[in-house]
Amino acid sequence: MSLATETADKPTLYKRIRADIEKRILTGEWPPGHRIPFEHELVARYGCSRMTVNKALSELAQADLIERRRRAGSFVRRPQHQSAVLKIADIRAEITALGRAYGYELIHRKLRTATAADRDRLGVRKAGKVVAITCRHSADKVPFAIEDRLIDLSSVPDAATADFSREPPGSWLLHHVPWTEAEHTISAIVADDHTAAALAIAVGAPCLVIDRYTWRSARTITAVRLLYPGDSHRLVARFKGG
Amino acid sequence: MSLATETADKPTLYKRIRADIEKRILTGEWPPGHRIPFEHELVARYGCSRMTVNKALSELAQADLIERRRRAGSFVRRPQHQSAVLKIADIRAEITALGRAYGYELIHRKLRTATAADRDRLGVRKAGKVVAITCRHSADKVPFAIEDRLIDLSSVPDAATADFSREPPGSWLLHHVPWTEAEHTISAIVADDHTAAALAIAVGAPCLVIDRYTWRSARTITAVRLLYPGDSHRLVARFKGG
């Protein structure tokens, strides 16, 4: 006898409740600040138990679409200060996804005690061992990106013996180091002599720069700078309300 | 008599279960691909009902830390192909947050029937009215960014009469148009004569370019290109595992 059986219920009930509310928020019918019906009202409307509407509302709260306040009710949240999800694919995956042949070339690899510059770049105080790597990624034999990386061996001792002449350090780290946090800084530069030669572009051509600093629970793992020809590369970020 | 009462239970039970599992994944104790104990095993271990462990596991699945497969079990997921949350602050907020004086200047505003180029840029087929705006944002009187924007009036009719000589179109839209989806493309260029003059930089200097295309439920709202001096501006994206 519940409404659930009356309406088309291909998706599950809690999903339909969530979608219903989401739609009203997205269309602006329920603007930011608007109070969503109480759980017991939704229970009556959908003819289901409270746990079911609770699950729908909890997921909306987790997605930051609504805010739940005890005793007060649930409210539509103001659109989040512009934020976008930037998908930064593994370079190899990115290139093969474009249907192009991936090429990798190790240019330089050195194991050394961290210099002052290295420590600064990694954000560590005490001097330990590091690996410095420079390599080039290419698509169909055309230079695609130059990678300049520093790995902290006190965090990733295995990196000392890893063979980076075949496997890019990014892929290796992805498979050998569990979960991380990272911070990216994106900027633009013009190619100097050295960069231009490495990327096979003209001196003075624009380059997109991504500096990525990676750590796990307050422990530095790696710092990397990626240089892309600015006119050929595109970073795409998508965001969906909230 | 449940274990819940025996151990310190400051947070709630399902949160502790979730945290326990999350910790093992983050430390690498349970590597990607590892099968997490079945729900009924966790029920036995924590001495609670299945709904409680189900809630913990569901949230971990929503956070993409684990993958759940019917009949097979739940498995630790491989670190998500690099993804980062890019916070794109409103330019005014960004500048004032830096403790600098925000300046805004409308350079050009024109209401016109969409040209072929406009339609292409907005991704619409039929020709309607649009507003084209060029403006400049500055920090402490120094040019900070040039904004070149197109607003589709069939989606946002109010924009025809909005006063963009005082308020930047970005802020205006944020407050007048509900929830949106957007796609950003980030690239690098070198400044041509026109850009160099507008940003008060040298011709040939690097610029960071953000193209943002915004819509709501398949309806185009606005397309904007933001040009920043590449050496002074930094886009920061952070990501936390998954």
Add this chain to the structure above:
DNA sequence: TACGATTATATGTCTAGACATATAAGTCAA
């Protein structure tokens, strides 16, 4: 009027069951 105590209430969490459903694994025949 302002402040402190009380109460009502919406959400937060949890239980002990139930049936649905996708699918890995085993079974058997061609």
Add this chain to the structure above:
DNA sequence: TTGACTTATATGTCTAGACATATAATCGTA
């Protein structure tokens, strides 16, 4: 060996309750 059928099982969803807890609203008092 392969393919079709069956079965066991882990997750997915749902119910009808329960008590906990934060807090908005009310009421009483200084």
